[in-house]
Amino acid sequence: MMKKEIKVDHLTRVExxxxxxxxxxxxxxxxxxxRITEGPRFYEYTVRERxxxxxxxxxxxxxxxxxxxxxxxSVRAIEDAFDVTVPEPIKLLRRLLIVGExxxxxxxxxYFLALPDYMGYDSALAMAKEYPNVVKRAFKMKNLGNTIMxxxxxxxxxxxxxxxxxxxxxxxKEELLALKEQLEDVIVDVEDTVKLFDSLDYPELNDPPILxxxxxxxxxxxxxxxxYLSDGTVFTKNEFEMFxxxxxxxxxxxxxxxxxxxxxxxxxxxxINLHIDSLRPKTKEIVKKMRIKFPSNNSLHQNVxxxxxxxxxxxxxxxxxxxxLADYPSVSRVDVKPKAGTGFGLKEAPRxxxxxxxxxxxxxxxxxxxxxTPTAQLQANMEKDLKSLADRLSSEDEATIKKYAEMMIxxxxxxxxxxxxxxxxxxxxxKVVRL
Amino acid sequence: MAKPKIGIMYLxxxxxxxxxxxxxxxxxxxxxxLTEIKYFPIGxxxxxxxxxxxxxxxxxxxxxxxxxxMVKKGREKAKILVAIxxxxxxxxxxxxxxxVPLEELLETVYGTTDMPFEITHAxxxxxxxxxxxxxxxxxxxxxQFVYAAAFLLNGVKPFFPKMAVCYxxxxxxxxxxxxxxxxxxxxxxxxxxxAPCTSKGLGCQGCRGDHDAPNYREMVxxxxxxxxxxxxxxxxxxVFRGNYLKEKLKDAGVE
Numbered sequence: 001m002m003k004k005e006i007k008v009d010h011l012t013r014v015e016x017x018x019x020x021x022x023x024x025x026x027x028x029x030x031x032x033x034x035r036i037t038e039g040p041r042f043y044e045y046t047v048r049e050r051x052x053x054x055x056x057x058x059x060x061x062x063x064x065x066x067x068x069x070x071x072x073x074s075v076r077a078i079e080d081a082f083d084v085t086v087p088e089p090i091k092l093l094r095r096l097l098i099v100g101e102x103x104x105x106x107x108x109x110x111y112f113l114a115l116p117d118y119m120g121y122d123s124a125l126a127m128a129k130e131y132p133n134v135v136k137r138a139f140k141m142k143n144l145g146n147t148i149m150x151x152x153x154x155x156x157x158x159x160x161x162x163x164x165x166x167x168x169x170x171x172x173k174e175e176l177l178a179l180k181e182q183l184e185d186v187i188v189d190v191e192d193t194v195k196l197f198d199s200l201d202y203p204e205l206n207d208p209p210i211l212x213x214x215x216x217x218x219x220x221x222x223x224x225x226x227x228y229l230s231d232g233t234v235f236t237k238n239e240f241e242m243f244x245x246x247x248x249x250x251x252x253x254x255x256x257x258x259x260x261x262x263x264x265x266x267x268x269x270x271x272i273n274l275h276i277d278s279l280r281p282k283t284k285e286i287v288k289k290m291r292i293k294f295p296s297n298n299s300l301h302q303n304v305x306x307x308x309x310x311x312x313x314x315x316x317x318x319x320x321x322x323x324x325l326a327d328y329p330s331v332s333r334v335d336v337k338p339k340a341g342t343g344f345g346l347k348e349a350p351r352x353x354x355x356x357x358x359x360x361x362x363x364x365x366x367x368x369x370x371x372x373t374p375t376a377q378l379q380a381n382m383e384k385d386l387k388s389l390a391d392r393l394s395s396e397d398e399a400t401i402k403k404y405a406e407m408m409i410x411x412x413x414x415x416x417x418x419x420x421x422x423x424x425x426x427x428x429x430x431k432v433v434r435l
Numbered sequence: 436m437a438k439p440k441i442g443i444m445y446l447x448x449x450x451x452x453x454x455x456x457x458x459x460x461x462x463x464x465x466x467x468x469l470t471e472i473k474y475f476p477i478g479x480x481x482x483x484x485x486x487x488x489x490x491x492x493x494x495x496x497x498x499x500x501x502x503x504x505m506v507k508k509g510r511e512k513a514k515i516l517v518a519i520x521x522x523x524x525x526x527x528x529x530x531x532x533x534x535v536p537l538e539e540l541l542e543t544v545y546g547t548t549d550m551p552f553e554i555t556h557a558x559x560x561x562x563x564x565x566x567x568x569x570x571x572x573x574x575x576x577x578x579q580f581v582y583a584a585a586f587l588l589n590g591v592k593p594f595f596p597k598m599a600v601c602y603x604x605x606x607x608x609x610x611x612x613x614x615x616x617x618x619x620x621x622x623x624x625x626x627x628x629x630a631p632c633t634s635k636g637l638g639c640q641g642c643r644g645d646h647d648a649p650n651y652r653e654m655v656x657x658x659x660x661x662x663x664x665x666x667x668x669x670x671x672x673x674v675f676r677g678n679y680l681k682e683k684l685k686d687a688g689v690e
Contacts, residue, residue, distance in 0.1 A: 010476065012477075013479065014477070016450065035551070040540075040541075040550075040554040041447065041528070042529065045532055045543055046529075046531045049666065049670070050667075051667050054670060054674060057674060061527070062449060063449050064448070064450040064451020064455075065449075065450060067449075104454075112457070112478065113477075123475075123478050124478070125463070125467050125472070125478060126479070142458075143460070154631035154632055155574075155631050155632075156454075156455060156574075157454055157455055158574060158642075160637050161636070168636035168637045169635050250547075250549065255545070
């Protein structure tokens with residue numbers, strides 16, 4: 001029987017380097033591998049023996065795109081370990097930061113990484129000549145995210161003003177009002193984005209996810225203390241590792257996560273699928289008119305789910321600023337006193353749930369750390385989706401299978417910047433399981 | 436006249452520098468008009484390293500045999516190579532473990548040393564290939580990137596004076612964080628970022644490396660007087676340069 005190996009040696013328009021491999025025997029898919037490496041950066045080792053004050057700064061460098069997620073997950077874990085409760089104004093400002101982070105990340109992803117596939121271009125920049133307004137809108141939305149992050153933390157990326165206990169400084173009223181104005185101004189762009197992504201052609205895929213997971217049972221939330229699974233299970237942040245287990249599969253440097261041995265879906269599609277009924281009225285109104293229906297079993301619809309999240313977040317941003325201003329000036333920081341113990345931090349990063357855990361000695365030096373990133377959690381599910389995609393397309397030519405495989409991987413927006421280094425030239429020396 | 440060809444490559448890093456570059460949209464769109472971007476995997480699916488490049492920007496540290504191979508190939512093709520960001524310039528956070536045997540690191544984090552490709556300790560790009568210019572920062576400062584690109588494309592050598600962050604604090608009338616008792620690396624760190632961390636009420640974290648004449652001995656004394664001592668002090672100072680800074684401190688007679 002004809003054996004065929006389809007390889008994408010170097011994935012592009014993803015954050016990081018990665019490769020995929022599909023092995024066909026005749027029309028039958030024998031094996032699918034997503035090779036992701038978490039990069040040899042050894043963060044969990046680096047934080048050991050370090051003071052708690054250094055930790056958010058170190059771990060935020062895991063990712064340049066979702067540094068806010070890593071910082072917030074880590075400060076929440078540190079506060080949890082030291083029994084620190086932060087007051088409402090700090091929580092509100094953190095949530096506003098999340099709005100900024102999602103705007104930057106989602107806009108970057110849907111327009112710059114995913115859209116060129118659907119428009120037939122190599123890159124969004126190449127689209128600029130013929131579709132200047134689409135590219136301008138992309139920049140406008142992305143820049144809004146950056147402005148929010150810069151206003152609050154001091155820098156677009158890796159701003160240091162997110163610390164255990166709160167913020168060293170709080171933005172001024174004027175700065176917050178300026179952000180509110182920009183949020184109001186971008187609503188129409190978000191609505192147009194929803195329409196654009198709702199109008200694209202997505203290959204039909206109807207392979208229900210085995211399990212889906214997101215923070216909080218009751219509604220769409222980006223920080224929380226418990227996880228909700230589509231089978232009804234609820235577990236707390238302290239129980240995370242009892243449910244989500246990680247194994248090293250030998251061919252990909254990211255450890256593979258499963259729940260009871262099964263792949264699971266996290267991220268925008270899981271969040272929107274699980275919380276579609278509790279979105280804001282305005283969002284519901286728009287969602288009702290959409291061509292694509294949620295809950296959806298098509299993983300390519302993750303792009304559409306992202307745009308719905310932006311719609312929720314732009315409204316949330318405005319509500320948050322109103323709430324912050326109603327109680328201004330506010331406490332920006334509470335005291336943190338280290339003590340021995342272990343703390344847990346959960347956050348929905350743009351790509352899915354992020355888990356940080358740290359143990360400390362009585363001086364606040366870290367003795368142990370564990371971080372489970374969304375991309376590590378999604379790896380098994382990506383392989384599952386690629387397999388069903390390849391099953392459907394197995395009689396097609398290689399270029400077609402490759403194209404859709406890449407589209408599928410990009411729909412996940414894997415954050416391999418944390419980070420993969422698969423380079424085509426070296427592929428032969430890898431331990432590839434061959435038929 | 437043919438347009439200059441440029442590339443943006445990334446090795447082991449968080450991609451933050453490229454994201455910072457993507458933020459400067461007007462400059463980027465102009466750059467697109469004035470140059471041909473031949474290699475930019477995060478932004479485009481059309482990439483080649485088989486053609487001559489006029490300028491190649493490289494983000495990230497060299498942390499594996501694959502990184503090494505890629506940057507060597509890039510160097511071969513590029514007339515000018517610019518290291519961007521702290522990982523490319525100093526090894527970055529991942530260089531903190533360079534005194535730990537790789538086997539121990541791999542065993543601890545992955546439970547095995549059997550990796551799909553060869554892993555090395557994190558090295559700055561200049562340890563592997565010749566670097567023409569370095570633009571440090573975590574992430575690289577977008578404005579500096581734009582200036583450097585503009586200079587290079589006009590055949591001018593980019594030059595950024597390396598003054599202390601303190602200088603920019605004074606310019607922006609930011610109260611001295613050292614005098615406030617905070618742990619601030621501003622007195623030894625190269626400015627050029629606009630001192631955003633101190634402006635937010637924090638001490639400088641030292642992501643941009645040394646200015647022209649860093650006084651390590653004095654810095655260590657000041658930090659110690661403010662309560663940061665021993666291993667905690669070294670850890671704080673070396674976050675962005677890891678053991679490369681540790682060596683420098685040793686040379687300066689500070690431990």
